Amino acid sequence: MQDDYFVLIRARSQQHPLLAWDQSASAFRKGKPVQVVEPVKLKLSEPVPPKPVMVDYHSLPSPVVSGRVKDALERERLHGVQLVPADVQVGESVLRYWLVHMWRRLACMDRGNSVFEEDADGHFLLSLDKLVLDEAVLGEVPLEERLAFRLAESVVHLFHRTVVEKVLSLSPPPEGLRFIPLAEWGDSSGFRCAKT
Numbered sequence: 001m002q003d004d005y006f007v008l009i010r011a012r013s014q015q016h017p018l019l020a021w022d023q024s025a026s027a028f029r030k031g032k033p034v035q036v037v038e039p040v041k042l043k044l045s046e047p048v049p050p051k052p053v054m055v056d057y058h059s060l061p062s063p064v065v066s067g068r069v070k071d072a073l074e075r076e077r078l079h080g081v082q083l084v085p086a087d088v089q090v091g092e093s094v095l096r097y098w099l100v101h102m103w104r105r106l107a108c109m110d111r112g113n114s115v116f117e118e119d120a121d122g123h124f125l126l127s128l129d130k131l132v133l134d135e136a137v138l139g140e141v142p143l144e145e146r147l148a149f150r151l152a153e154s155v156v157h158l159f160h161r162t163v164v165e166k167v168l169s170l171s172p173p174p175e176g177l178r179f180i181p182l183a184e185w186g187d188s189s190g191f192r193c194a195k196t
Helices: 067-075 135-139 161-168
Strands: 005-010 019-021 040-044 057-059 063-065 081-090 093-102 115-118 125-130 148-151 157-160 177-181
Touching: 005 057, 005 161, 040 093, 063 067, 067 081, 067 093, 067 161, 093 148, 157 161, 161 177
Parallel strands: 040 081
Antiparallel strands: 005 157, 005 177, 019 040, 057 063, 063 093, 081 093, 115 125, 148 157
């Protein structure tokens, strides 16, 4: 079960900008679906690359994806995931993207086998160097309800192998994202080169 999960991170590129909210994000921090009547407003986060290249995936740190990645995710009918239209201001242009609002959070970190540091009160993880999932907890959740979810203990977005395969099968391949096998992932994964 552990080997079936991947963590979604951004590709290593100084040209692919990070994103930031251009409105209040409080509704998205409550762990439940949001009511949206118009696209959320996002902008490029500082430092903005001199020539930003917009790709299929950007980090808010919540995933923000292009329409074609959104379509692939939508076909999987992901329980606990809401695809919210997002308008990203890029210079004089406004581009339509989709915020992957993973309101379903599973508390399934195996604290005995994961490697992490937490604050003095034990309320927040300061670092997560190795994540091991509690397979007993996952086993209690039907597979169709855990194809994609956010870890409750930390801001980590997990995708099941079947979803990863669908996204990576897009033609041409999606740009700007990397799916790291859970066994290889840690807080420093974003700074390591992708394996070839």
